[in-house]
Amino acid sequence: MKTITKTLYLSALTSCTLSLSLQANELPGKGITVQPVQSTIAEETFQTLLVNKAMEQLGYTVKPTQEVDYNVAYTSIANGDATYLAVNWDPQQKDKYQLGGGDDKFYREGIYVNNAAQGYLIDKKTADKYHINNLGQLKDPKIAKLFDSDGDGKADLTGGEPGWTTESIINHQIQAYGLQDTVTQRQGSYSALIADTISRYKNGESVLYYTWTPYWVSSILIPGKDVVWLQVPFSAMPKGLQQDTALPNGNNYGFQINTMRIVANKQFAQDNPAAAKLFSIMKLDIGDISQQNMMMRKGQNKPEDIEAHANAWIKSHQKQFDSWVNQAKSVIK
Numbered sequence: 001m002k003t004i005t006k007t008l009y010l011s012a013l014t015s016c017t018l019s020l021s022l023q024a025n026e027l028p029g030k031g032i033t034v035q036p037v038q039s040t041i042a043e044e045t046f047q048t049l050l051v052n053k054a055m056e057q058l059g060y061t062v063k064p065t066q067e068v069d070y071n072v073a074y075t076s077i078a079n080g081d082a083t084y085l086a087v088n089w090d091p092q093q094k095d096k097y098q099l100g101g102g103d104d105k106f107y108r109e110g111i112y113v114n115n116a117a118q119g120y121l122i123d124k125k126t127a128d129k130y131h132i133n134n135l136g137q138l139k140d141p142k143i144a145k146l147f148d149s150d151g152d153g154k155a156d157l158t159g160g161e162p163g164w165t166t167e168s169i170i171n172h173q174i175q176a177y178g179l180q181d182t183v184t185q186r187q188g189s190y191s192a193l194i195a196d197t198i199s200r201y202k203n204g205e206s207v208l209y210y211t212w213t214p215y216w217v218s219s220i221l222i223p224g225k226d227v228v229w230l231q232v233p234f235s236a237m238p239k240g241l242q243q244d245t246a247l248p249n250g251n252n253y254g255f256q257i258n259t260m261r262i263v264a265n266k267q268f269a270q271d272n273p274a275a276a277k278l279f280s281i282m283k284l285d286i287g288d289i290s291q292q293n294m295m296m297r298k299g300q301n302k303p304e305d306i307e308a309h310a311n312a313w314i315k316s317h318q319k320q321f322d323s324w325v326n327q328a329k330s331v332i333k
Contacts, residue, residue, distance in 0.1 A: 027059025
């Protein structure tokens, strides 16, 4: 009888130990579904996919990413209808972040991508011939007319899409620099507009456009070789985005250097410390994004292509990727 009792006790103890071991090895995201969102800019898909894949490694069930307007993205995350946005431009989207509820609604720690520049450029040939280095020079109708592509006598500036923060910044700066009578911001699908701009450049026409990094445009129209950055007369940002855009060396290109940060629903982050840890430690080199964006420009732009790019990046950075996942897992032990 004692032997039987001892056997049953040992069996129960072993079973309990195995059960505890299995629980300890369970992934922190098991049984939890998340909804990532991103803008309609296809070149932000790569960054989002890397976060999605890391979340899957933590056990989360990741729904297909929803493409929405930035405003909708912040509202959805604040309301809990979406979980995270992998590409929050800081400080450029400060207004959207604050209107969505700011730190009361969002979790945002760490920097995902650093040193994202943006601003205005013109073709180098025109810049050199007419000694143009500042956007304010386009107040002169004769200078502005050089960039007129539709015959109305005003410079046509390839700008941002409706709804982008960039759109309001450019419109504000046109007014602030007194360019409303000489410069028009062309708006619509940015990818279509910039493709037309590049075609006009290749045809020998003068071009004026806004762009940012990382993005493939600067791999086609290379700053310093094909085009040049324009400075602005002074810092001028819309209400809610006021900031000094001058760089430490005194140059001023009209926009602060931005970072890309991962923004998540605050309650989700509090309930899921492993995911919160992951969001805070992921870091991606801006050059890697530019290279991937260039592959898209060359035709590898289907969803399966971008998926392959993300998988290839992970394979070539496996140690770094695994470190993110393991650090995230460690917070629940």
